[in-house]
Ligand SMILES: Nc1ncnc2c1ncn2[C@@H]1O[C@H](COP(=O)(O)OP(=O)(O)O)[C@@H](O)[C@H]1O
């Protein structure tokens with residue numbers, strides 16, 4: 001039932017017949033093999049698989065960081081075929097927010113500046129940008145930490161700053177690569193709660209990569225990958241409160 | 249203020265040691281360039297000091313004269329031909345030449361004698377601090393500069409010595425008439441200057457020509473040239489340029505100064521390029537993150553360019569302070585370092601250009617960033 005609902009929602013990221021060859025010579029690896037995948041607005045999809053199965057590679061291709069060796073990717077209906085590095089950067093700027101396992105905050109900037117940076121690269125500055133950045137930090141529960149530098153924040157707080165940075169420009173898709181891997185259970189739960197709320201509230205597509213079974217309750221859909229192939233897909237349970245909100 | 253500027257600023261000050269290294273590189277190089285070019289200007293100024301202080305619309309010199317110190321002589325009767333030329337109001341003879349000064353102790357030292365007609369407004373000593381120009385008309389009277397007292401073995405007005413075997417007496421003292429050759433200048437009346445230098449009475453070194461009001465300089469120059477082909481009539485500017493060219497480029501001194509400045513620029517560029525590159529490498533994760541966030545290459549380059557420009561501006565300020573101290577210290581020396589607003593502007597431009605050129609390697613490094621690396625770090 002809920003699966004049908006998501007199937008009707010707008011596709012945000014779409015990949016067809018992806019094959020990705022990485023490395024060269026003897027180190028050549030087929031990291032993705034004929035992968036078809038769609039991320040829809042309003043869903044939190046969880047991509048699970050063992051280490052080296054191609055999760056990060058799929059995330060990179062979907063997020064316009066890598067050009068697929070074979071196959072097609074479209075972002076909000078726009079094909080990425082033939083796009084050069086600058087055009088891919090523009091697509092990321094306009095449609096995609098990233099969250100990384102190791103946060104990748106700028107150590108010399110404050111939390112607020114880190115979030116503002118995502119707007120600054122889009123040429124958005126001034127009071128409006130600043131109040132947006134404040135708002136994004138408030139949403140992830142960091143109203144008290146605007147002026148803190150990453151060093152002064154806990155891991156969970158740093159990852160929440162990174163989430164605020166990913167969503168401040170209101171992207172259609174948020175891609176998170178093992179966002180909770182470096183966090184303890186409690187912080188991991190709170191990060192996942194925020195991510196699933198983001199998917200529902202703003203009708204965003206959120207794709208989370210991970211292998212921790214504790215992530216599963218937050219997912220609307222769980223996709224399994226092994227050795228570069230998608231091997232299983234099932235609907236997740238999702239937190240009851242969010243399911244009610246998304247399903248009505 | 250864009251955040252990539254903030255980022256550049258913070259990155260710059262984040263690593264103190266590297267910042268200090270950058271500053272040392274820039275300051276060293278800019279001070280070197282500033283001093284070399286300041287010496288060039290100072291040299292250009294001192295070699296023409298006599299020409300600048302003479303009162304003349306035109307200098308009549310022997311054909312091919314290279315500089316003020318050139319020993320070539322004119323025939324004295326040339327003066328009649330000059331005075332007969334239309335547009336010429338006066339022609340004041342000047343006699344110059346090296347001579348031997350014997351100190352009361354018996355020691356000898358070379359001096360450069362400048363003799364001019366005291367009754368005419370020609371080339372008189374300036375900055376007279378004791379005695380007077382009028383007193384030079386007295387028997388044995390000469391003017392010397394107080395910076396050379398020790399060299400000449402005199403202590404002021406009334407001191408005596410021998411000049412080419414003739415007794416002389418200091419009757420006027422000047423301040424700051426220094427020679428870049430380190431040979432002291434001695435001023436004397438024209439007639440006695442001939443004795444001191446050995447220039448016979450039928451010869452002279454220069455004629456300082458004043459024109460009649462309204463006379464056309466170029467026209468008079470042409471007339472003089474056709475009347476006396478063995479001479480040249482040079483404007484003050486032309487003689488000054490000729491003197492400077494001779495001393496600065498004829499001797500290789502100018503080329504050496506420019507080579508020193510170029511070396512400073514190269515060393516500075518290498519040091520700044522090195523520190524910018526290593527800073528960029530240290531922050532490569534951040535640059536990759538910017539790229540992952542979708543920033544354009546131009547946005548990322550600007551972080552590096554801002555870093556280069558900030559380094560240039562800060563380094564230049566330090567260098568300028570040191571430069572002005574050097575100017576203060578050398579201002580009374582034989583070869584002062586001269587800094588003009590145009591030189592300051594040119595060197596600031598050069599500093600900025602140097603720092604931007606230094607950013608080249610770092611930018612090339614950033615160009616090779618693959619944003620995918622943010623997932624594996
Ligand atoms: N740049 C690369 N060159 C060669 N092989 C690579 C490169 N990046 C990843 N791989 C290989 O591709 C496969 C998939 O990697 P990845 O997508 O990072 O897996 P996961 O994120 O699921 O752990 C792995 O076998 C990995 O070793």
Ligand SMILES: [Mg+2]
Pocket residue numbers: 055056057177
């Ligand atoms: Mg991975």
